[in-house]
Structure formats: structure tokens, C-alpha cells
Amino acid sequence: MTRLTTATFENATGATADVFAKIKKSVGKVSNAFATIGTHSLGGRQAAFAIDAAVIRSRLSDADIETLKLVDVHPLGQD
Numbered sequence: 001m002t003r004l005t006t007a008t009f010e011n012a013t014g015a016t017a018d019v020f021a022k023i024k025k026s027v028g029k030v031s032n033a034f035a036t037i038g039t040h041s042l043g044g045r046q047a048a049f050a051i052d053a054a055v056i057r058s059r060l061s062d063a064d065i066e067t068l069k070l071v072d073v074h075p076l077g078q079d
Helices: 015-029 031-042 043-058 064-078
Strands: none
Touching: 015 031, 015 043, 031 043, 043 064
16 A cells, blocks of 8 residues: 555646646556656656656657666556
């Protein structure tokens, strides 16, 4: 059981909803890691989205980008 509250994509409002929408558009879903970061820290939210945007702008293939996303959240048991 988690000790942190986490907004879901469906119940997020304001700036959180805006960022979650950008993440969902970019990645296809809002993972638990992004949801937790987005719920608790404006700076964390912005940093996570900036990192994702930088990876997308890189010269990595789509398969490599997907691997990075999986490696990033898998050790934490995230979806």
C-alpha cells in the first residue's frame, strides 16, 4: 500500500491535467511514476515532461525510446 496520494488522469485538474494530457498524448498513458510526480511537485512534473520531450527529440529509434521508458519504470514496479 502506498503512503503517497496520487491523482489519476481522470480526476486531475488545472496544470496537473494539462501535463497529464501532454504525457498521455506523447506516451499513450500516464504511468504511476508520472502520476505520483505530477501530484506532488510542479518542478518534478515539469522536469519529467522535459526529459520525455528531450528523449523524443533525440535521434533514438522508436524502439529505443520505448526501451528507455520501460527501463525507467520497471525497477519501481510501475506500469
